[in-house]
Amino acid sequence: xxxxxxxxxxCNYEVMQILQQLKDNTQKKHKREASLATVTYETVxxxxxxxxxxxxxxxxQKFLEGMKKFKLTKMEKLMMVNTPPRxxxxxxxxxxxSEERLSEEDVHAxxxxxxxxxxxxxx
Amino acid sequence: MFVLSEMxxxxxxxxxxFHQSLSESITTLLNRKLxxxxxLNVGLCIALFDITHIGxxxxxxxxxxxHTEVKFRxxxxxxxxxxxxxxxxxSCSRDGVHVTLGFFExxxxxxxALQHPSRFDETDQAWVWEYPKGEGxxxxxxxxxxxxxxxxxxxxxxxxxxxxxxLGTECPxxxxxxxxxxxxINEPGLGLLTWWEAQEQNDVGNDIDDQENDE
Numbered sequence: 473x474x475x476x477x478x479x480x481x482x483c484n485y486e487v488m489q490i491l492q493q494l495k496d497n498t499q500k501k502h503k504r505e506a507s508l509a510t511v512t513y514e515t516v517x518x519x520x521x522x523x524x525x526x527x528x529x530x531x532x533q534k535f536l537e538g539m540k541k542f543k544l545t546k547m548e549k550l551m552m553v554n555t556p557p558r559x560x561x562x563x564x565x566x567x568x569x570s571e572e573r574l575s576e577e578d579v580h581a582x583x584x585x586x587x588x589x590x591x592x593x594x595x
Numbered sequence: 596m597f598v599l600s601e602m603x604x605x606x607x608x609x610x611x612x613f614h615q616s617l618s619e620s621i622t623t624l625l626n627r628k629l630x631x632x633x634x635l636n637v638g639l640c641i642a643l644f645d646i647t648h649i650g651x652x653x654x655x656x657x658x659x660x661x662h663t664e665v666k667f668r669x670x671x672x673x674x675x676x677x678x679x680x681x682x683x684x685x686s687c688s689r690d691g692v693h694v695t696l697g698f699f700e701x702x703x704x705x706x707x708a709l710q711h712p713s714r715f716d717e718t719d720q721a722w723v724w725e726y727p728k729g730e731g732x733x734x735x736x737x738x739x740x741x742x743x744x745x746x747x748x749x750x751x752x753x754x755x756x757x758x759x760x761x762l763g764t765e766c767p768x769x770x771x772x773x774x775x776x777x778x779x780i781n782e783p784g785l786g787l788l789t790w791w792e793a794q795e796q797n798d799v800g801n802d803i804d805d806q807e808n809d810e
Contacts, residue, residue: 476601477637479668487597487641487670494642505623511631511641514698515672522681551679554596561784561791565679565747 481546484524484554485532491516523556526591535589542578556586596674599644600637603666604628608652610659618646621665629669631698633773636753638673639699672699674748674776681788684740687721692738694746694778701772704746708779710786724786736790743788746778 491512519525532553539549548567557563563579564570570579604625612620622643629640650664674680682694682702691709694702706713710724719737726734738744752775780786 473604474600474602474634474637475666477671477673478598479601480599482597482599482670484596490644490670491642505627505630507632508626508630508642511639511698515641518697547675547678555679555681559784559791565745565782565784568677 481550483532483550484519484522485527485529488516488519488524491519522554523590524554527553531589535585538585538589539582542574542582544573552582552586556590558583558586558592596672596678596680597641598638598671598673599668600634600671600673601647601666601668602634602637603648603664605662605664607660607662613661617649617652617663621646621649621663621667625665625667625669633753634671635755635773638671639774641670641672641698644668644670674751676748676750678748679745679785680748680778681743681745684738684742684744686740687715687738689715692722692744692780694744699776701775702746702778703775704778704780708749708777708781710781724790736787738787744780745785745788746780747782747785748776749779750777751775752777 494508495512495516535553536549539552544552544567551566555562555566557566560579560583563574563582567574574582606621606624608617608620608624612623615623625643630642631640633639644667646665646667648666652661652663654661680696682696685693685695685700687693689706691703691705693700694704696702709722710726712725712727713722714725715721716723716737719739721740722738724736724738726736728734754771754773754775756771756773784791
């Protein structure tokens, strides 16, 4: 049944947009699918508490543009979009062997970029 | 955390759906079939992304339905191993800490992947990280349910689950989780979000004391 289990990766923001659209569309119709409604509701509920709520397409694009010079993998950048690192510790967790691959200035530059582009979530 | 999976399937559209357009009924049927279900070695299916190909439809003798081969892409929850996720503690038990993401609950952080040294508090039913302060003293950091926790995905387990019997029958069906994620928090920066927020301000002790007094 499956052709390719990992055709592409989606960031939280994209999933949120798709699900929200789906929710709006199905609400117009009288009949709703129970399991689809459950899983979209629960997923949107989870995503609402993450940073993707305040992100926009332009922000993510600008962020990835700025990240190009650091030679990180696609996955590492995806994680940074999903959970923007605001401390050195968080970068160490996301980037493997970060001490060797990133200089101290790089780490600070990434944190500055995150703080500049993504607004701090209201806690 | 979320991926797109390409899949193909033969969709049986029953005559009562013939008044709809084919793509509309396929969307409904695929979502009914897959949404909120785990596909073996794929992950937890969330919602249909798009239909990439609709083949010819066939009608078989003795069945008024049309059968159509479709290729489509589905949004699937399948965090990759090593990914960092943030969830909430569902409960603690002797096996470790159970974490939930709201839409996915079968996440376990086993005892050997907790911060070291940790102990299980029987009265509170919670795991406690005995954070060493030096000079033999330690701080007890409780992992209460409902707290936000950051963890690393260390492995994933898929298990074939058996179909359940029809409703109302007394069928002994063992309920096993078809897809489980094993996580770990035994690295600096992982664990409850509040642990590390406090440390950034360089006064761990005071902050934690404050929190405990508040409770």
